[in-house]
Amino acid sequence: MDIFHQKESKVRSYSNHFPVVFTQAKGCWLETEDGHKYLDFLSGAGALNYGHNNDALKQALLDYIERDGLTHGLDLYSQAKADFLTALTQYILEPRSLDYKVQFTGPTGTNAVEAAMKLARKVTGRTNIIAFTNGFHGCSSGALAATGNQHHRGGAGMALSGITRIPYDDYADVDGLTLLETMLNDNSSGLDKPAAVLLEVVQGEGGLNAASNLWLQRLRRICTAHGVLMIVDDIQAGCGRTGTFFSFEPAGIVPDMVTLSKSIGGYGLPMAIVLLKPELDQWLPGEHNGTFRGNNHAFVTAAKALETYWADHTFERHIRQRSEQVNRSLNKALDLYPNLFSQVKGRGLMKGIACKNGEIAAAISEGCFHDGMIIETAGPDDEVVKFFCPLTITEAELAQGLDIFTGVVAEVSSKITKKAS
Template sequence: MDIFHQKESKVRSYSNHFPVVFASAKGSWLKTDDGNKYLDFLSGAGALNYGHNNDVFKQALLAYIERDGLTHGLDLYSQAKADFLSALSKYILDPRALNYKVQFTGPTGTNAVEAAMKLARKVTGRTNIIAFTNGFHGCSAGALAATGNQHHRGGAGMDLSGITRMPYENYAGVDSLTLFETMLNDSSSGMDKPAAVLLEVVQGEGGLNAASNEWLQRLRKICTAHGVLMIVDDIQAGCGRTGTFFSFEPAGIEPDLVTLSKSIGGYGLPMAIVLLKPELDQWLPGEHNGTFRGNNHAFITATKALETYWADNTFEQHIHRRSEQVSHMLNQILVLYPNLFIQVKGRGLMQGIACKNGEIASAISDGCFKGGMIIETAGPDDEVVKFFCPLTITEDELAQGLDIFAGVVAGVSAKITKKAS
């Protein structure tokens, strides 16, 4: 461990919570260098929806490397890219009647968000963008301006501008869309007409706040009526995490732009894209670029992910069953321990339970780690215990993780009760 403390920057975070050295991983499990195993309910913060070292992806990648397939190619044409674009159209876009062009950005989610915001401003000629309370969109300057979390914003070292913040659905009891529409119609509201609205359908880092279908549909209508583009940040909530490939599908809306990263690459390899309506594709060549906007290894595993898991609805049904398994346990826990918890939050396998404070959530996360499971917290005060297991997890593995959680909760509750008495 000494080498990390001597040489790695203090900016690291996850390793502070889980201070062991991991040596291997498979499926839903992580293994340390001394052989201890941990159930993974973190999944690379959503980058490992298909689990660790998925055999189908691994074999395809190894075969591609063995035949000296292109590794790096900027944005040159490659067979790996062509295969990914074909698979994306065949298995995802065409069945959903979505007509999007695909922009390959630098391989991080924040870069995809930057590209989407830049394009919205370029196309509309307007600079203001609406973002929502508790939203998280990345830590580069433009995306950070749209991010609500003060801890992350405090690291900017500069003023963050170009954003008007609006309340998310159910924030402090405010009817946010009536407020938004009224301000758009009022020439004295002081809000510059926005180029776009940027939102997460389920707010990952912000505490698993989930927008209702009705709220999303109304927001879509407002944006359309006023010529404001809608950008859905599906970086964490996409690729099946909420139960459907895109988080916005149940609402029946069609965003103007969609950002994807994390699990779009399938294997955990860096990859990010922006989906954009064809009429918005007004970029000049190279106007938004990046040296690593062509990760061909990720194209290989991304294609396999789409072919393997999204050719029919079998995988969605599996996610639905595992989601119900989580919901059932969390709702039981909510009733059993009113001294600890407030509500169950989220959707699909992007669920969590809000604790009465961050100390309780931290104690539960720490206890789960000691019991052989990695699980993180979210929310403005890290008060939400966040269940983020791989979507491929088995019923038995999920039950094992939920049992660890339930046992820790019982212990935390007993300690708090004893302390209070």
């Protein structure tokens, strides 16, 4: 461990909570150098929806590398890129009657968000963007301006501007959309007409707050009525995490732009894209640039993931069944331990349970790690225990993880009860 403490920056975070050295990973399992195994309920913060070293994706990548397929290609045409675009169209866009152009950005989610915000401003000629309380969109300056978390905002070292923040659905019993609509209709409200609204349908880092379908539909109507673009940040909630490929599908809305990263690369390989309506494709060549916007290895695994998991509804049914399994366990914990928990949150396999405070959540996460499971927390005070296992997890593996959680919760409750008495 010495080399990490001597040479790696203090900006690291996950390793502070899980201080072991990992050497292997497979499916929903991580293994340390001494052979100790941990169930992975973190999944690369949503970058590993298909698990570690997925056999189908790995073989496609190995075959591609073996035949010396293009690795780095800027934005040159390549067969790997063509195969990905074909798979995306065939398995995702056409079945959902979605007509989007695809922009390949730099390989991080925050870069995709930056691109979407820039394009919205370019197309509309307006600069203001509406973001929402508890939203998280990345740590580069534009995306960070739209992020609510004060810890991350504090690292900017500069003023963060160009954003008007509105209460999210069910935020402190405030009707944010009535506020937004009223201000848009009032020439003296002081609200500069926005280029776009930027939102997560389920707020990952913000605490697994899930917008209702009615709220999303109303927001879509407001945007349409006022000529404001709707950008859905599906970087963490997309690629099946909430039960459908896109998180917005159950609401029946069509965003003007969608940002995808994390699991769009399939194998955990860096990749990010912006989906945009064709009439919005007003970029000049190279206007949003990036040396690594052509990760062909990610194109290979991304295409294979779409072909393997999204050709029919089998995978969606699997996610729904595993989600119901998590729901049963979390709702039981909620009923049994009202001293620890306040509510179950999220959708699909983007679920969590809100604790009475961050100390309880931290104790549960630490206890799970001790018992062989990696699970993180989210929310304004890190008060939500966040269940983020790979979507490919089996019923038995998920049951094993839920049993670890249940056992730890009983121990934490017992300690708190003894301390109180």
